[in-house]
Structure formats: structure tokens, C-alpha cells
Amino acid sequence: MEPKLLGPSLILLTLLFAACTRGPAATPAASQEAPVTFYLVSTDLAVEETRFAFGLIGPDRTMIEGARASLRFIRGSQVVLEGEAIYRSVAIRTPHIHPGGEVHLHIDTRGLYVVDGVKLDTPGEWNVQARVTLPDGSGPYLLEQDVIVKGKSSTPAIGNPVPPTRHKTARDVSDLSQISSSEEPIPDFYRVSVAEAVEGHRPFVVVFATPAFCQSRLCGPVLEIVAQTIPSYRERVEFIHIEPYDLSLIRGEGRVQLVEATVQWGLPTEPWVFVVNGQGRLVAKFEGILALEELEGALKKALAGGT
Structure with missing residues (x-):
């Protein structure tokens, strides 16, 4: 063989x-x-x-x-x-x-x-x-x-539909700090929910990361890498950042509790980046560190409709 x-x-x-x-x-x-x-x-x-x-x-x-x-x-x-x-x-x-x-x-x-x-x-x-x-x-x-x-991954599998998660966006809060632990949240990340992106039939990127509370210290840098692609792709791709933990609890009580989106996507760690095509199917997923060229390659594939 x-x-x-x-x-x-x-x-x-x-x-x-x-x-x-x-x-x-x-x-x-x-x-x-x-x-x-x-x-x-x-x-x-x-x-x-x-x-x-x-x-x-x-x-x-x-x-x-x-x-x-x-x-x-x-x-x-x-x-x-x-x-x-x-x-x-x-x-x-x-x-x-x-x-x-x-x-x-x-x-x-x-x-x-x-x-x-x-x-x-x-x-x-x-x-x-x-x-x-x-x-x-x-x-x-x-x-x-x-x-x-394993026979099946806990996170969404490549080629499969992703969970059409509903979560808070900029429209649901008075300040982006309520849904982001970034020092300076980028508004593009909080325009739409995953469910809205799926319903809108546009490719999108989902970043599960918590810059202020990340155990690996990689969340902020990974979010920055994704942000670098926004100027070139914002007209064709939606960008979504989701905090994996309940910010009100972790800030107020120091207690870590997963948000529903983290559970739905089956995340064993953080950060994670997912790239989804216009049919709502997963094209690529990255655990931890990713390079800009890796992400751009996945974005081009998503825009072409591939998985």
C-alpha cells in the first residue's frame, strides 16, 4: 500500500x-x-x-x-x-x-x-x-x-451547514463593550448575527475569541489578523466576532460560563475562526493561530462557492 x-x-x-x-x-x-x-x-x-x-x-x-x-x-x-x-x-x-x-x-x-x-x-x-x-x-x-x-468532530464539519446561531449584534446593545472585550471593537464585526448571514446568502467569517480573557493570549492577535481582511472583503463577505463567554458574568463575578453560540458550535478551545460560503456550508476552520494567507485562501474559496 x-x-x-x-x-x-x-x-x-x-x-x-x-x-x-x-x-x-x-x-x-x-x-x-x-x-x-x-x-x-x-x-x-x-x-x-x-x-x-x-x-x-x-x-x-x-x-x-x-x-x-x-x-x-x-x-x-x-x-x-x-x-x-x-x-x-x-x-x-x-x-x-x-x-x-x-x-x-x-x-x-x-x-x-x-x-x-x-x-x-x-x-x-x-x-x-x-x-x-x-x-x-x-x-x-x-x-x-x-x-x-473521532468519527465526528465536535465543531461543524467541512462541507456541512453551520448552526444558524442567533446572538446579540450592535443593534441590541447601547455600547459594543457589552458584546466585545476588545479595547477598540471594530463595528464591522457586530453588524449581523450568524443567522442573518446565513439567511442573507453571503459568505461570512466567524471568530470565536475573547481578547481580554483569553487563556492562550492568542485571541487578540487572531482577531487582528481577521480584521486585516475586512477592507478588501467587506463588500462581499460578512465578518462576525462572538465572545465565547458571558461577558457580564466574567466581568461582574469572575465566573466563566459559555454562551449558547459556543455550545452550538461545539468549541473545545478558543480562539477559533470559521469561514462559511453563501450556502451556509463550512469551507474552512482554524484552531488557534492562523496566517493571513491561510484566511485569504479560504475566503477566495468561499466566494467561489466551494467547500
Whole structure:
């Protein structure tokens, strides 16, 4: 059985391993000795086309940027898919105020590695092997992790209709701070609800993010990336931001409670970005960090009516 090569939509793929059977795995001892740890970012793996995301951490627990990582996805003893990951990153800007009142930005970078178009076609346990060469040229190191693939994702599946969620928009509040934790909410994000976008038969983007209360610190940067596309697409695409938590409770009582939209969309984490076509069917979904070119590629596909 020959392993399948993933489609080249967002990544360049090469033949990484000659054999189609599972090769020697990294032993626990070898994994412990390697100066890098492989960890899974994708939390909603299922039998559908998936954007497979993972991170690499060094011995000092810091993120490793710019490594070369090749993956193979193994079911039983067969290598089913293989591909090369692309590193995606966002800049996190934190204002720092000096005693004299001067303000400057601290810039931190967060990133992850992505293999796009992964189709794990059988539910159950899979083994993922990562062949990693570090930025300093050391390696390659062979790492592995077992993952569980569900029969159905908790979030909407690619190609399926999305939940026609009704939620508050700018028309329902006296101030956008009631439905947004952004320091400066962008009005375009609060014009229509998901239900209205579906009924209007226009492509749309939904961002589930909470800039002020995000556990990963990625919500603000991800929302900013989506906002960068608004000027070019606002005449053809609706943009929607939904806070995943009840803001009145988290602000008033410090209590975290999911809003109904978060439950309807089955979100296991935040932030998430979904791109939907004019027929209300999901074209793409991104968990955590996404690159501007990834989003624009999905928007073009949605405008063309594809899934």
C-alpha cells in the first residue's frame, strides 16, 4: 500500500519516507534525550479533512520557531499520509507603561506548525511520527505521539451547514463593550448575527475569541489578523466576532460560563475562526493561530462557492 501525499493547497509536500510500512519508532529513551518535545495543538481530530497543528518546545520550555518538521500518519502498520509542516506565527503586542508615562510595546511571538489537508479516514488510534531538524541544524530527531481520531468532530464539519446561531449584534446593545472585550471593537464585526448571514446568502467569517480573557493570549492577535481582511472583503463577505463567554458574568463575578453560540458550535478551545460560503456550508476552520494567507485562501474559496 502506497502512502498518500497530501494536497499542495497551503504546503509543499515531498516524499518523506520510502517504505509504506511503519518504520522504527522513536523509543521513549530517544524521545527523552531529544532536545525537543512534540505536542498536539489540534483538539478536534475526526474523520474529515483536518488542519493538523502541533508545537515544538525546547528543554527550557520555550517555543521552537523555524524548525523543519516532516510528519507521517500511521494506522496500524501502514503509513497512510505524509507531509511537511509549515510554521505559522503571530506577534503578540503588550503595552508597557514606564513610570514617566512613556508607553512602548513588548512584542512576543507565538507560533505553531501546520500540515493542511490531512484526511484521517478511520476513527480510532493513530500514531503520528515527526522527523524534526532544529533551526541550528541539529537532528533530525524522531518523535511520535498517539492521537485519537473521532468519527465526528465536535465543531461543524467541512462541507456541512453551520448552526444558524442567533446572538446579540450592535443593534441590541447601547455600547459594543457589552458584546466585545476588545479595547477598540471594530463595528464591522457586530453588524449581523450568524443567522442573518446565513439567511442573507453571503459568505461570512466567524471568530470565536475573547481578547481580554483569553487563556492562550492568542485571541487578540487572531482577531487582528481577521480584521486585516475586512477592507478588501467587506463588500462581499460578512465578518462576525462572538465572545465565547458571558461577558457580564466574567466581568461582574469572575465566573466563566459559555454562551449558547459556543455550545452550538461545539468549541473545545478558543480562539477559533470559521469561514462559511453563501450556502451556509463550512469551507474552512482554524484552531488557534492562523496566517493571513491561510484566511485569504479560504475566503477566495468561499466566494467561489466551494467547500
